[in-house]
Amino acid sequence: MSSLPFPLSAVVQPFSDVVHALIAGVARLDxxxxxxxxxxxxxxxxxxxxxxxxxxxxxxxxxxxxxxxxxxxxxxxxxxxxxxxxxxxxxxxxxxxPATPVFSWILSWYSSRFMPSEWRPSISVSLLPTLESVLYGANISDILTRFTHPILDLLAWFPYGVVHFTCPFVVAAFLWLFRTKSTLHLWARTFGYMNLVGVFIQLVLPCSAPWYELIYGLTPANYAMKGSPGGLARIDTLFHSNTYTTGFTNSPLVFGAFPSLHAGNATLEALFLSHFFPQVTKFIWAYAAVLYWATMYLTHHYLIDVVGGACLATAFFYFFLPDELRGPAALAPPPNLHLGGPGARNKYDLYDLEDPARGGMMLSAREFDTVSEPSSDDEEVDITYRSPVPGTTSFPSTIQAPPPGKKATTGNASRGKGHRHTASIASLIRGEERGPEDGWSPVAGSFPFTSTATGRARVD
Structure with a gap:
């Protein structure tokens, strides 16, 4: 794969990794x-x-x-x-x-339309806009809807009306393919319970969305009223369809504005992907930011709904995240997945470094070896008797200093190449911080050696 040009390898390599991960994932299935x-x-x-x-x-x-x-x-x-x-x-x-919490949420959301009227609390139409003005000084969602444009409609529709429904499956698929089984179970558990609690909050605290305020003002609402697609009606007009008009008109939870589960799901997806796949952090949070804006631009949520959904997702993420997945184990691949070998990513991609072949300033491995290792023409230096003090060289009394231009040799002299960049550890430690009691000899112009005749130290 390294023989491919960079633009082509950037596409082929991830595809190859997905294929290998898919084969390994199927092999792990019961x-x-x-x-x-x-x-x-x-x-x-x-x-x-x-x-x-x-x-x-x-x-x-x-x-x-x-x-x-x-x-x-x-x-x-x-x-x-x-x-x-x-x-x-x-x-x-x-x-x-593992998906039991998800199915429990779907069943609760769908069947909520069948709740008897006497079980339902009264609908608040003024709570959210009032809190919006008190907390933020203005109705932010109203400000964002004053100017609309087909390009902005498409920009808001894609994350809100398309990616929102597909991203949970994408996150689950990538966790299944490239991370351990416990991370996939964690996703299903956290995603399911967060949405289930969100539905319960919407049932206990029913609130109208901004589209209701635009259509009915602050007049009292009742459960016989149908939902509205809000700004998504412009998308139906643009595509000559009635998909969103039909879907939102017959929504089981017409007055489920708070908290925004669109914002909650986007936040949870961003938290999971940034934690288990750090390389996509900026992209997934950019998606979440656009979706936050889209929920208000399309008149489906107030800003306080978005904040509430994001806080709910954050609380559930850190509540369910176990300690063993807070460290390096979060990046551990499944036990039977090995992306090494000829098809693996190069070392620069693996460690998120800049490849010099792509215009970076880093030295390549070959260039680094050329700089670090002496060539065959360089003079090899035996470091066995190198002095820690620059400019001086001392040898034991049993070793004669070599004449200029020749190397010192011993019976155990190294046969391989020396390393020009190797330094004595002793030279890296300040003299005042070491002493004989620590096993160090005083470092001066040379090493001390004990005279066998006098028993006293001398310096050669």
């Missing part, structure tokens, strides 16, 4: 379809206090399935039946068990 294997694992499982969370999921699913009227009974019984089958088969359970 391909068994025998439910007895799952039952044996369940019997061998050591239950902990955390496992009681599944009691909550069962109770939550039971409540929403009971309230669900579309699909009605007995068709809706297919949901728990199929899910139970997916949990029993090892091949599918490896996906469905």
């Amino acid at each position: 391909k068994s379809f025998n439910p007895l294997v799952t039952l044996q694992r369940l019997r061998a499982h050591r239950f902990t206090l955390w496992d009681t969370i599944y009691i909550f999921h069962i109770a939550n699913a039971t409540m929403w399935l009971t309230l669900m009227t579309d699909p009605g009974y007995p068709t809706k019984l297919a949901i728990p039946v199929l899910y139970t089958i997916a949990l029993l088969i090892p091949f599918t359970s490896q996906f469905f068990v």
Whole structure:
């Protein structure tokens, strides 16, 4: 791959890495379809206090399935039946068990439309705009919507209406391909519970979005009102469709403005990718920043909704992030993934250094070797008896100093090349900080040697 030109290798190499990671990921999958294997694992499982969370999921699913009227009974019984089958088969359970919080959130979000009116609290239409003005001195979302343009509409639509729905799957795929299994489970757990709590907050504290204020002002709202696509209606007009108009009009949570789960999901994705893939940090946070703006530009959220969603995501990320994934282990690849060899990235890409072949000022490995190592024509210097004091050279009494132009040799003289840049450790330590009790001899113009005749030190 190194023989390819830089622009081509920059495309081919990542593709090669993804293919290798995909092959390794498929090899790691449990391909068994025998439910007895799952039952044996369940019997061998050591239950902990955390496992009681599944009691909550069962109770939550039971409540929403009971309230669900579309699909009605007995068709809706297919949901728990199929899910139970997916949990029993090892091949599918490896996906469905970690994703239980995600499915619990989806079920809660969809079935919230069937809640009886007497269970629902009153809708606040003035709380968010009032807090917006008090906290920030102005209605920021209103200011951002005063000027619209088709280019701005497209710029806001792509992250809000497209990437928002696909990015969670992209994050999960990259964690599965290039990081350990525990990171993928962490993503599913954090993503699912954050959105589930967000839906519960929206149900307990229903608030109207900016589009409601533009259409109805501050008149009281009721649950019979339909949702609105807000600024996304301009996208439907641009593409001659009614995708967003239909979707938002029939939204289960019409008055779920606070917190913004669009902002929450973008923040969580940015936190995960910047933590487990630091090389994409600036790109994913740029996406999050554009989405923050898009939520207000499209009149779907106030600024306080965006802040609330970002804070919720940050709290869940650091609450669920285990200590063992806070250090270098966060970058550890799966055990069977090895991207080394001929197809691996070069050392400059691996350590995020500037490659001189791409116009950088760093020395290449060959250039560094040329500078660091003496050539065959250079005079080799034996450092065995090199003096730590520049300009002086001393030898033991049993070794005669070589004549000028020749090297000192001993019976154990090195046969390889010397290294011009090797320095004596003794010369790097200040004389006043070492002494005989530390195993050092006083360093002066030469090394001291003990005379066998007088027993006193002398200097040659």
